[in-house]
């Protein structure tokens with residue numbers, strides 16, 4: 001892996017007095033109001049993208065030691081776990097495991113949430129490929145998708161899940177669904193007007209096609225992005241901006257269903273969404289890695305930071321603390337907010353956080369030259385600004401003020417710094433966001449790990465851009481580091497040659513079936529590994545493909561649906577998939593409750609569990625055949641658009657091709 005350069009932060013923010021409350025959507029201001037001219041000006045009223053002071057709650061916010069869950073998460077869990085019972089019952093009953101009365105089992109335990117399965121889902125990084133393959137899997141898990149509760153399908157898993165995590169491209173998926181009121185993938189792709197969210201036909205550098213919620217030309221799009229980022233650096237306080245701010249603003253236009261990409265949308269506002277608040281949706285996480293001061297390389301033992309609707313922070317022993325998400329941006333010192341320091345809100349901008357988790361792609365913004373439709377003069381000006389900001393450390397998200405300044409200074413490498421530097425969550429090699437889901441306090445039983453990584457990238461020996469288990473190996477290795485382990489238990493994972501030789505990179509496989517044989521002490525989750533593979537479309541598009549027309553986009557999603565369902569259980573030797581998925585959900589629960597494992601499940605475990613066998617010899621070249629006939633994406637009206645941005649980006653980022 002090539003080492004990325006180091007952070008240089010951006011502009012001074014001037015100090016002034018203002019106080020404003022940030023509502024969930026103040027992006028609803030009209031585009032004409034906000035973009036009159038090309039001047040720096042605060043938008044009217046509540047402060048959009050800019051952080052601002054707010055009234056402090058009756059208990060002053062502080063940094064919490066990560067010795068357990070937050071009170072908010074614990075309270076929310078009571079609602080959520082209760083609300084997963086019925087969806088679990090429906091899913092397991094529908095799956096109909098031979099010789100097992102799922103309804104009776106659930107009913108017997110329904111008053112005791114800890115006896116019942118606790119499910120998590122994780123979506124890997126890998127740019128739009130990961131977002132779209134992940135979207136197909138998410139659609140398959142979602143009982144709201146038409147047809148998903150028919151025979152051979154697995155809809156309802158999402159409704160039965162407690163947690164859902166995304167990283168980088170997978171974070172775009174998770175972030176977008178929650179930004180849009182927990183909408184469904186189906187609803188999202190049903191909106192096909194120009195300018196609608198997930199309209200990926202225009203690359204992010206061109207900006208959205210004008211229409212629907214977006215009404216900006218490419219020039220106005222850039223004006224808006226730059227203007228809104230200025231409001232942040234100009235806000236009272238010291239909020240250094242980084243390339244990630246621009247990147248996050250641009251992403252928001254594609255992912256957030258609101259005028260101008262909803263500059264006022266915050267991650268903490270998810271707390272107040274009806275579905276989330278009432279425990280009708282799982283709890284979302286986005287993951288990023290910390291870049292320690294003076295360090296260039298992101299090592300496997302770097303701190304993994306999670307963002308959830310309540311908090312940002314880490315259970316890792318290095319940081320081992322959490323800041324309340326809403327008050328991220330307040331000037332904490334030694335874990336407290338000193339008297340005289342005001343409470344600040346709005347730094348937890350949803351687009352900024354999605355951008356943080358995917359900061360590897362920041363540099364896309366630097367490829368501005370490749371775009372038509374922006375006047376040269378503007379291009380020059382923008383390029384100058386971006387270059388100044390991004391010259392070094394262009395893949396960093398700058399969180400100033402560092403909420404963890406002075407906190408756990410014995411083990412926290414950034415404790416002395418005014419800023420916290422976060423980068424793309426996949427840069428430590430753990431491209432599947434498992435860290436929040438393997439924490440003992442969360443007691444997750446099974447993780448569905450959707451892997452859209454590009455682990456093959458030697459075209460002479462194999463097809464490129466398919467996964468091979470590299471990410472699971474990384475998490476396994478990390479959990480065997482006694483320092484980083486810190487109470488987590490994880491399945492044993494073999495080398496990637498074994499993945500390939502045993503076919504575990506091409507169809508789902510289970511890890512950690514034997515609860516008594518995990519790394520670390522105690523009980524950890526089983527991992528259901530679901531690798532991207534071709535069913536009806538070659539969904540191994542490069543990480544740097546920055547635009548997808550609607551037909552391609554939908555083909556990726558349809559393929560992802562088939563990946564997660566094994567073609568709705570019609571793939572040869574995959575007919576048992578819904579049953580076996582049900583058994584994976586139930587495995588830890590059976591164990592906890594001392595229940596006899598049904599024969600049908602024993603058979604599933606024999607078939608899908610990795611049993612410890614190694615096959616580490618060099619595998620034959622991997623050129624997977626499509627499982628079914630390819631869907632047709634060709635169209636007469638299509639025109640070939642050279643992927644200049646993709647080429648430029650790939651060149652800029654060579655060395656990161658595995659993501």
Ligand SMILES: *[C@@H]1O[C@H](CO)[C@@H](O)[C@H](O)[C@H]1NC(C)=O
Pocket residue numbers: 009010011012240400418419
């Ligand atoms: C914030 O930006 C200013 C101006 O570029 C710089 O002097 C300062 O060191 C930065 N602060 C941090 C914490 O990076």
Ligand SMILES: *[C@@H]1O[C@H](CO)[C@@H](O)[C@H](O)[C@H]1NC(C)=O
Pocket residue numbers: 112114115592593
């Ligand atoms: C709930 O189930 C767990 C796991 O089987 C068990 O240890 C615990 O005693 C049960 N609690 C109650 C109140 O029955």
Ligand SMILES: *[C@@H]1O[C@H](CO)[C@@H](O)[C@H](O)[C@H]1NC(C)=O
Pocket residue numbers: 181274275
């Ligand atoms: C969010 O979705 C829920 C249904 O899931 C709906 O009841 C609610 O009105 C929606 N809220 C907004 C602001 O659209």
Ligand SMILES: *[C@@H]1O[C@H](CO)[C@@H](O)[C@H](O)[C@H]1NC(C)=O
Pocket residue numbers: 180183187188189191197257
């Ligand atoms: C976007 O918002 C519009 C209007 O509020 C709504 O009709 C549409 O369903 C939303 N799209 C998504 C993907 O949530």
Ligand SMILES: *[C@@H]1O[C@H](CO)[C@@H](O)[C@H](O)[C@H]1NC(C)=O
Pocket residue numbers: 237238331332333338
């Ligand atoms: C943040 O707090 C530190 C320590 O209390 C103080 O030195 C610094 O000036 C504060 N920064 C701002 C912008 O208030």
Ligand SMILES: *[C@@H]1O[C@H](CO)[C@@H](O)[C@H](O)[C@H]1NC(C)=O
Pocket residue numbers: 301302318481482483484
């Ligand atoms: C284990 O983690 C510690 C703490 O982060 C780190 O310093 C050390 O290098 C790691 N050990 C290995 C073998 O990676």
Ligand SMILES: *[C@@H]1O[C@H](CO)[C@@H](O)[C@H](O)[C@H]1NC(C)=O
Pocket residue numbers: 316317318320411486487
């Ligand atoms: C995890 O790390 C923290 C901070 O170093 C430590 O206090 C705690 O005891 C550790 N927990 C376990 C289970 O090792």
Ligand SMILES: *[C@@H]1O[C@H](CO)[C@@H](O)[C@H](O)[C@H]1NC(C)=O
Pocket residue numbers: 463464465534538540541542623624625
């Ligand atoms: C995708 O995989 C197929 C074989 O499965 C291979 O022929 C093709 O070259 C790969 N495409 C890319 C973009 O890597």
Ligand SMILES: *[C@@H]1O[C@H](CO)[C@@H](O)[C@H](O)[C@H]1NC(C)=O
Pocket residue numbers: 146147148558561562567568570628
């Ligand atoms: C599986 O079901 C989905 C959704 O109904 C459909 O799009 C897909 O084509 C089906 N797969 C197969 C192999 O029939």
Ligand SMILES: *[C@@H]1O[C@H](CO)[C@@H](O)[C@H](O)[C@H]1NC(C)=O
Pocket residue numbers: 502611612613
């Ligand atoms: C373990 O798995 C390997 C590869 O799938 C298989 O060949 C072997 O028979 C299995 N061993 C046992 C004891 O089930």
Ligand SMILES: *[C@@H]1O[C@H](CO)[C@@H](O)[C@H](O)[C@H]1NC(C)=O
Pocket residue numbers: 492517611612613
């Ligand atoms: C645990 O699993 C690993 C990997 O399969 C194996 O090497 C080891 O022997 C097992 N240990 C026990 C006690 O079963």
Ligand SMILES: *[C@@H]1O[C@H](CO)[C@@H](O)[C@H](O)[C@H]1NC(C)=O
Pocket residue numbers: 549550551552633634635636637638639
């Ligand atoms: C969409 O892209 C595919 C190539 O990936 C191309 O064959 C097709 O013609 C395009 N369709 C449209 C409508 O542009």
